[in-house]
Amino acid sequence: xxxxxxxxxxxxxxxxxxxxxxxxxxxxxxxxxxxxxxxxxxxxxxxxxxxxxxxxxxxxxxxxxxxxxxxxxxxxxxxxxxxxxxxxxxxxxxxxxxxxxxxxxxxxxxxxxxxxxxxxxxxxxxxxxxxxxxxxxxxxxxxxxxxxxxxxxxxxxxxxxxxxxxxxxxxxxxxxxxxxxxxxxxxxxxxxxxxxxxxxxxxxxxxxxxxxxxxxxxxxxxxxxxxxxxxxxxxxxxxxxxxxxxxxxxxxxxxxxxxxxxxxxxxxxxxxxxxxxxxxxxxxxxxxxxxxxxxxxxxxxxxxxxxxxxxxxxxxxxxxxxxxxxxxxxxxxxxxxxxxxxxxxxxxxxxxxxxxxxxxxxxxxxxxxxxxxxxxxxxxxxxxxxxxxxxxxxxxxxxxxxxxxxxxxxxxxxxxxxxxxxxxxxxxxxxxxxxxxxxxxxxxxxxxxxxxxxxxxxxxxxxxxxxxxxxxxxxxxxxxxxxxxxxxxxxxxxxxxxxxxxxxxxxxxxxxxxxxxxxxxxxxxxxxxxxxxxxxxxxxxxxxxxxxxxxxxxxxxxxxxxxxxxxxxxxxxxxxxxxxxxxxxxxxxxxxxxxxxxxxxxxxxxxxxxxxxxxxxxxxxxxxxxxxxxxxxxxxxxxxxxxxxxxxxxxxxxxxxxxxxxxxxxx
Amino acid sequence: xxxxxxxxxxxxxxxxxxxxxxxxxxxxxxxxxxxxxxxxxxxxxxxxxxxxxxxxxxxxxxxxxxxxxxxxxxxxxxxxxxxxxxxxxxxxxxxxxxxxxxxxxxxxxxxxxxxxxxxxxxxxxxxxxxxxxxxxxxxxxxxxxxxxxxxxxxxxxxxxxxxxxxxxxxxxxxxxxxxxxxxxxxxxxxxxxxxxxxxxxxxxxxxxxxxxxxxxxxxxxxxxxxxxxxxxxxxxxxxxxxxxxxxxxxxxxxxxxxxxxxxxxxxxxxxxxxxxxxxxxxxxxxxxxxxxxxxxxxxxxxx
Numbered sequence: 001x002x003x004x005x006x007x008x009x010x011x012x013x014x015x016x017x018x019x020x021x022x023x024x025x026x027x028x029x030x031x032x033x034x035x036x037x038x039x040x041x042x043x044x045x046x047x048x049x050x051x052x053x054x055x056x057x058x059x060x061x062x063x064x065x066x067x068x069x070x071x072x073x074x075x076x077x078x079x080x081x082x083x084x085x086x087x088x089x090x091x092x093x094x095x096x097x098x099x100x101x102x103x104x105x106x107x108x109x110x111x112x113x114x115x116x117x118x119x120x121x122x123x124x125x126x127x128x129x130x131x132x133x134x135x136x137x138x139x140x141x142x143x144x145x146x147x148x149x150x151x152x153x154x155x156x157x158x159x160x161x162x163x164x165x166x167x168x169x170x171x172x173x174x175x176x177x178x179x180x181x182x183x184x185x186x187x188x189x190x191x192x193x194x195x196x197x198x199x200x201x202x203x204x205x206x207x208x209x210x211x212x213x214x215x216x217x218x219x220x221x222x223x224x225x226x227x228x229x230x231x232x233x234x235x236x237x238x239x240x241x242x243x244x245x246x247x248x249x250x251x252x253x254x255x256x257x258x259x260x261x262x263x264x265x266x267x268x269x270x271x272x273x274x275x276x277x278x279x280x281x282x283x284x285x286x287x288x289x290x291x292x293x294x295x296x297x298x299x300x301x302x303x304x305x306x307x308x309x310x311x312x313x314x315x316x317x318x319x320x321x322x323x324x325x326x327x328x329x330x331x332x333x334x335x336x337x338x339x340x341x342x343x344x345x346x347x348x349x350x351x352x353x354x355x356x357x358x359x360x361x362x363x364x365x366x367x368x369x370x371x372x373x374x375x376x377x378x379x380x381x382x383x384x385x386x387x388x389x390x391x392x393x394x395x396x397x398x399x400x401x402x403x404x405x406x407x408x409x410x411x412x413x414x415x416x417x418x419x420x421x422x423x424x425x426x427x428x429x430x431x432x433x434x435x436x437x438x439x440x441x442x443x444x445x446x447x448x449x450x451x452x453x454x455x456x457x458x459x460x461x462x463x464x465x466x467x468x469x470x471x472x473x474x475x476x477x478x479x480x481x482x483x484x485x486x487x488x489x490x491x492x493x494x495x496x497x498x499x500x501x502x503x504x505x506x507x508x509x510x511x512x513x514x515x516x517x518x519x520x521x522x523x524x525x526x527x528x529x530x531x532x533x534x535x536x537x538x539x540x541x542x543x544x545x546x547x548x549x550x551x552x553x554x555x556x557x558x559x560x561x562x563x564x565x566x567x568x569x570x571x572x573x574x575x576x577x578x579x580x581x582x583x584x585x586x587x588x589x590x591x592x593x594x595x596x597x598x599x600x601x602x603x604x605x606x607x608x609x610x611x612x613x614x615x616x617x618x619x620x621x622x623x624x625x626x627x628x629x630x631x632x633x634x635x636x637x638x639x640x641x642x643x644x645x646x647x648x649x650x651x652x653x654x655x656x657x658x659x660x661x662x663x664x665x666x667x
Numbered sequence: 668x669x670x671x672x673x674x675x676x677x678x679x680x681x682x683x684x685x686x687x688x689x690x691x692x693x694x695x696x697x698x699x700x701x702x703x704x705x706x707x708x709x710x711x712x713x714x715x716x717x718x719x720x721x722x723x724x725x726x727x728x729x730x731x732x733x734x735x736x737x738x739x740x741x742x743x744x745x746x747x748x749x750x751x752x753x754x755x756x757x758x759x760x761x762x763x764x765x766x767x768x769x770x771x772x773x774x775x776x777x778x779x780x781x782x783x784x785x786x787x788x789x790x791x792x793x794x795x796x797x798x799x800x801x802x803x804x805x806x807x808x809x810x811x812x813x814x815x816x817x818x819x820x821x822x823x824x825x826x827x828x829x830x831x832x833x834x835x836x837x838x839x840x841x842x843x844x845x846x847x848x849x850x851x852x853x854x855x856x857x858x859x860x861x862x863x864x865x866x867x868x869x870x871x872x873x874x875x876x877x878x879x880x881x882x883x884x885x886x887x888x889x890x891x892x893x894x895x896x897x898x899x900x901x902x903x904x905x906x907x908x909x910x911x912x913x914x915x916x917x918x919x920x921x922x923x924x925x926x927x928x929x930x931x932x933x934x935x936x937x938x939x940x941x942x943x944x945x946x947x948x949x950x951x952x953x954x955x956x957x958x959x960x961x962x963x964x965x966x967x968x969x970x
Contacts, residue, residue, distance in 0.1 A: 382785070385727045396729075405772045406765060418764045419821075425812045426819055431969055434812050438805035438962070441767065445801025448771055452797055456782030456790075462725050524821070526759035533743065533757065533765065540739040544889070548735055551885045556719035562784045563723070563881055576782070576790020585798045588951050 011056035011064045012085045015093060015139060018053030021045055022100060023132025026125030035117045039108060042124050046104040046131075050097040053135070057090035057097070061505050068141065075144075079202040082141035087506040088273075089138040091349060092266050094502075095356030096138070096259050098488070100131045102360060102481030103251040109477035110251055110367050111163075119163055123249065130156040130255060134263050143192035143202045150188065153263070154181040154231075157256055161248040173243030176621065180230055180240035187227030191271065194220050199274075208512065210274045217275065221282050224271040225289075232264030234323055235293040238316050239621045242300070245312035246376070250367025253308060254360035257315045262352050265322060272330065273510060280334040287327025291439055294320030298446040302453070303586045305579055305614070307366050307376045310454055311359065314402065317443060318355045321414070322348045324440070328420050328433055333511070340433065341511050342521045343420035349503045350413035354492070357409065358401040361485040365395040368478055369458060372471035378457045379577040380465035388473050392459045394482045399451040401489045404444050407534035408493035412527070414440060419525055449585055457578035464572055494534045496527040579614070671917060675753055678921070679745055683895035684708035686902065686932045693936025708895065715888030723881055725785045733780025734882065734889040740773040741893045745900045749824045751924030752913055760821040763811045767804065770856075773893070774800055781878040792877035795947075799855055799862070799874070802954040806852045809961035810845055813968050814908075817841070827907040834911075844964035846909045851957035853905055855950075857898045860939040862950055902931050 008014075025045040029038015060066055068084040085093070104127065111123045133156060136149035158181070162174045192202065198212050198220075199205040212220065230237040241261075245253045268286075272278060297316030304310045325348030332340025366376075368391045373381050385392035401408035418437055425434030473479075492499050500522065508518050564570040600610030642653075688705040695702025704710075722730070746756045747766050755762070778793035815821060817838065818829035835842050855862045858875035867873060879890050906927040914920055945953065 383725065385729065392727075400772070400775065403771065403775065404768065405775060406768055411765075411768055415761060415764060419761055422761070422764075422812060422815050422821055425816050426821070431812075431816070434816075434965075434969075437812050438808040438958075441804040441808040442801065444768070444771065445797075445804040448775060449797045449801055452775055452778045452782070452793065456779055456793070460727070460729060460779060460783040461785030461790075524760050526761060529757075529759040530765070537739060537743050537769075540742055541736055544735040544739050545732070548731075548885055548889065551716060552720050555717065555884060558719065558721045559724055560721060561723060562725055562786045564786065565788055565880070570786070572785070574787045575785045576787050576794065581782075581790060581794045584794050585801070588798075 010067055011059040012067050012069065012083070012139075014056030014059075015053050015085050015090075015135070016069065016083060018049040018056065018097065019132050019135045019139065021049035021052075022128050022135070025049070025104075025128040026121070027128075029121050029124055035120055036114070039120055039124050042128060043104045043108055046128065047101045050101040053097045054094060057085070057093040060085055060090040061087055061094075061502060063505065078144040079142060081145050082203055083139045083145075084141050085139050087509045088266075088269065091503070091506045092138050092262060092352070093135060095262070095353055096131065096135055098484075099255055099258050099356065099360050102364070102484060103127065103255050106251045106254075106364050106367070106478050106481045107249075109475045110371075111249060123160060123163055123252075126156045126159050127252065127255070130160060130252075130260075134255075134259055137263050138266060141204045143195060143204070147185070147188060147192065150185065153260065154185065157248075157252070157260060160252045161244055161256075163249050163252075164247070167247070169243075170247045173240075173247040177240040177244040180237070184227045184230035184237075187223045187230070188267075191220055191223035191227055194223070195271075195274070204270075205274045207273050207510075208276050211276050218279065218282075220271070221278070224268055225285070228264045228267030228271070229289075230264070232261050232268070232323075233293075233316050233319050234264075234289050235296055235316065235320070236620060238293070238297070239618065239625055241316060242304075242309050242312040242618065245315065245363075246306055246308040250308070250363050250370065253311075253366075254363035257312065257363060258356045258360035261315060261319055262356060265319070265326070265352065269326065269510075278330060278334055280331065283327055283330030283332075283334055285327075286323055286330055290320045290323030290325075290327050291436075292320070293317065293323060294443045295439065295446075296320075298443055298450060299589065301450045302446055302582045305377055305379055307369060307378050307454070307458070308363070309376075310378070310450060311362050311366060314447070314450060315355075315359060317447065318351065318359065318402070321417070321440070321443070322351045322355070324436060325349075325351060325417050325420075328417070328436070329511070331433065337424075337428075338513060338517060339423055339427075339521055340420055342507060342513060342518055343416050343423065345507045345511055346500065346503050346522065347413055347416035347420065349506055350416060350499050351410075353499065353502065354401070354409045354413045354489075357485055357488045357492070358398045361398040361482055361489065362395065362402065364478070364482050364485070365391055365398060368474040368482075369395075371474065374467075374470050375465075378454065379579055380463075380467075381458045382464045382572070382575065383460065383462040385459040387471075388459070390473055390479055391482070394479075394486045395459065396455060397486045397489055399455045401493065403447045403451050406493070406530075407490075407537055409489050409499065410493070412493060412496045412499050412530070414444070415530070416525065423524075446585075449582060453578050453581040457581065461575050462572045464575060464577060466572075494531065494538070496530045496534070500527060671753065672756065674921065675750060675756060678750060678925070679899070682925070682928065683899035684712060684892065686898055686928060687895055689929055689932035690936040690939065693933050694940050697937070697940035708891070712888050712892055715891070716885050718884040720884035720886060723784050726783045726881070729776075730780045730783040730881075731886070733776045733783075734886045734893070736776040737773040738889050738893040738896075740769040740776075741896050741900070744769040744773075745896055747823055748900050748903050749827050749907065750903050751907070751927070752828055752920045753917070753924070754824040754828070755822075758822045758824040763815075763821075763823050763826065766823060767807055767811075770897070771800075771804075773897075777878060777890075780882075784881045786881065788873075788877050789880055792874050792880075795874045796878060799950060799954060802951055802958065803852050803855050806848050806954070806958045806961045809958065809965050810849055810852075813841065813845060813961070813965045816965075816968055827904060830908050830911045831913060832911060838968065841964045841967045842908065844960050844967070846905070848957045848961035848964065849905050849908060851953060851960075853898075853901045854935070854938070855954055855957075856901055857894070859935055861942050861945040861953075864944050899928070902928060906931055 025042040028041050032038045066085050068082055071081040073081045111120050130153060133149045133152035137146055140146040140149055158174060158178055161177060164170050194216055196202050198210055233241040245257050248256060294317050297313050297320055301310050301313035304313055325344045329341045329344030332344055370376060372388055401410045404410035404414045417440060421434050421437035425431045508515055598613040600612055687708040692702050692705055744766050747762045749755045778796055781789035781793040814826040818826045820826055863874040865876060882890055910927045912923045
């Protein structure tokens with residue numbers, strides 16, 4: 001009895017219970033023949049489990065001691081299975097569990113049982129499995145257990161991505177994703193084998209305990225960067241990301257983009273914490289890759305025309321911003337600069353939470369838009385704020401937040417990165433980190449282009465293609481999760497210190513910074529004043545709005561067509577499209593390799609009809625990776641004879657390999 | 668103290684349209700005309716506030732919110748700027764970051780309001796506005812980092828009241844580069860010649876004016892005032908760097924500041940009179956050049 005009570009109040013046990021419940025939430029539905037009740041049951045289970053898990057995570061962030069759960073499992077070699085949760089895990093668990101509830105409620109209407117009687121059960125089941133496996137990665141304290149969870153996560157997300165498996169684009173995206181994730185897993189095998197050789201156990205070593213030197217440390221770090229970085233979508237390992245996020249069902253895209261990418265970052269952050277000392281180049285490497293991802297990701301987003309591809313490319317940008325923060329912190333750790341450590345980590349962790357709030361919001365919104373228009377091409381949309389009056393303001397908040405504009409949460413996270421840059425600019429003898437500030441400003445400017453284009457083309461003006469106006473406003477099951485996320489963005493943005501309170505225990509614990517020092521360092525960031533300014537800004541907007549309404553009412557009002565500058569027959573097709581909106585900027589970069597458009601060649605006085613095509617290009621994938629793979633294919637064609645496709649042969653291969661390894665180890 | 672703050676707010680709120688009057692008078696002088704009265708921008712605003720409004724059928728609340736948010740963001744940003752030697756009304760660490768992002772917020776709503784009309788002209792203007800602003804943004808941050816390093820502070824008030832003629836003697840090259848870059852950024856952000864011509868409405872090279880084509884009456888008045896305020900705010904930054912006259916007496920300081928602002932307005936008027944507008948394809952090149960100038964300034968101060 002006492003044991004049961006102990007489990008009931010222990011935060012780690014709460015989290016583990018929540019993971020188990022979420023993982024099994026889709027199971028009852030598989031045994032109920034009638035479509036529908038299973039999905040509803042899984043939503044209820046997921047919400048209850050999320051609340052349970054979030055209380056556990058909040059208590060760990062609040063300083064509750066975390067217990068390690070050690071399970072002896074009957075697998076030889078692999079050391080006992082250990083589960084635990086520290087503030088770092090809790091920080092990642094919070095947005096995960098929030099998204100779990102949001103996406104499961106949303107799925108109720110998005111993949112409704114009545115419209116998708118075939119796929120609803122499997123989507124529900126694999127969503128639960130995906131969420132539980134991601135959470136298991138966060139609580140695993142054993143490399144092999146982590147790899148198990150990692151593979152379940154990769155496969156369940158792949159199965160979800162393949163929901164619409166008859167579509168050729170989905171097939172291609174799925175294949176690229178599967179290849180990338182397994183290449184990454186291979187790097188993780190290297191990583192955990194080497195870690196075991198260093199620490200003597202598959203159990204994770206204690207924080208800052210390994211003093212690895214020589215060549216092993218760089219290999220471990222690079223393996224972690226490749227293995228986990230491929231999942232996080234850090235450039236140049238992002239090639240799977242736009243296709244996969246664009247082609248998955250929208251609430252799955254929300255999970256993949258909002259949460260799964262962060263699980264990759266978690267891996268890097270966790271592995272880095274094992275070592276007493278890291279080489280300085282690693283921090284600079286993460287910082288440089290972060291800059292490359294941020295700038296290139298948002299440049300790619302600016303040029304896209306596919307709604308979900310824009311959001312996916314902007315995820316690369318945001319992962320880049322988080323990596324910049326992480327890189328600043330690592331550079332600070334190695335150069336003994338506590339200020340960089342604290343500001344870099346606070347910025348990175350805040351942006352992790354923020355991105356896990358506004359990106360799911362935007363992806364869920366994209367699902368509503370796709371339902372209403374039947375297309376993902378923004379150039380065919382327009383004027384949706386009239387047909388989707390509730391979705392439009394929610395999506396607008398998401399767009400403002402992702403641009404990092406005050407008074408929303410995106411600004412608070414970026415503020416800390418700017419502070420790192422400016423403080424470095426003031427005090428360091430050679431302030432290299434200070435150059436982050438203009439780069440972040442450039443990224444912010446590009447994000448503004450992208451999201452004004454996105455919001456303006458989709459919601460404003462009039463529909464550019466009359467056929468893309470088939471549906472109406474989303475049902476409440478789809479709106480409620482979006483409202484929740486919008487409120488979270490608004491509250492954490494306006495009341496800026498809230499986020500800091502959430503992040504403080506993680507940074508203190510992770511970077512081993514004394515609480516007093518942490519508070520002294522962050523006290524130069526004026527979050528209280530920011531809250532007041534946010535209030536002032538909202539107040540001034542309100543005052544101007546009200547007085548404007550008052551003034552306008554006193555004079556005559558008229559409603560007419562948009563002024564066509566003297567042209568009397570304006571048509572909807574004359575509007576600026578998303579492509580034309582961004583073409584001015586993409587034109588500036590044209591020197592760096594064509595826009596991929598196929599222009600018609602016009603000849604003669606009366607040219608014949610000609611075609612113009614503007615295909616979606618994935619330049620790195622098409623121009624670099626696929627040629628390399630084709631070359632490898634040509635070199636290794638002889639090996640294909642061993643690939644019979646029969647299961648028993650593969651089992652034989654595994655047995656033979658193990659046998660040879662056994663002989664080798666006993667030699 | 669209270670009198671000083673009152674004077675500060677009064678100058679901040681009332682002076683911006685006067686700058687436009689001075690610029691127009693200068694241009695008239697160059698063209699050999701008498702020109703409109705100095706106070707013409709005030710008359711325009713007063714008339715617009717009394718006028719009726721026309722709304723397009725395609726527009727939504729975003730179109731109506733555009734001017735309000737733009738003016739609100741510009742007003743809050745203007746409170747963060749010191750005028751001459753007088754500290755800003757609100758000042759805290761990192762206010763320069765908030766300052767830059769408030770203009771971003773304003774830009775988001777101005778351009779969204781333009782897209783809300785569904786007019787191709789306004790889409791064109793909006794596309795240009797965001798593209799050019801994105802190239803100006805790094806310049807502003809290079810300038811801010813350089814000033815922060817020179818003044819060893821994180822607040823706009825200290826950063827901008829730090830420059831003096833002593834600083835000019837010690838770090839003349841840096842200051843010259845900063846002032847040059849800032850002047851280009853100032854002209855680009857406020858859509859003045861050589862980037863944009865505030866006098867034309869229908870030419871295809873337009874930026875700001877074409878974005879606000881469909882606004883009318885009081886809303887247009889709000890937009891014009893917000894634009895004047897933005898010119899005033901960025902002008903105040905420029906004046907603090909380029910003409911850092913300092914006296915002991917606060918009232919003489921105010922007079923000096925006002926005179927400085929008039930000099931800036933005349934300077935802009937002269938530039939607009941002697942230069943033609945750049946071809947659209949040249950504008951990004953000039954903006955990138957300004958960014959590189961400011962990056963050089965930072966290198967000089969870092970080395």
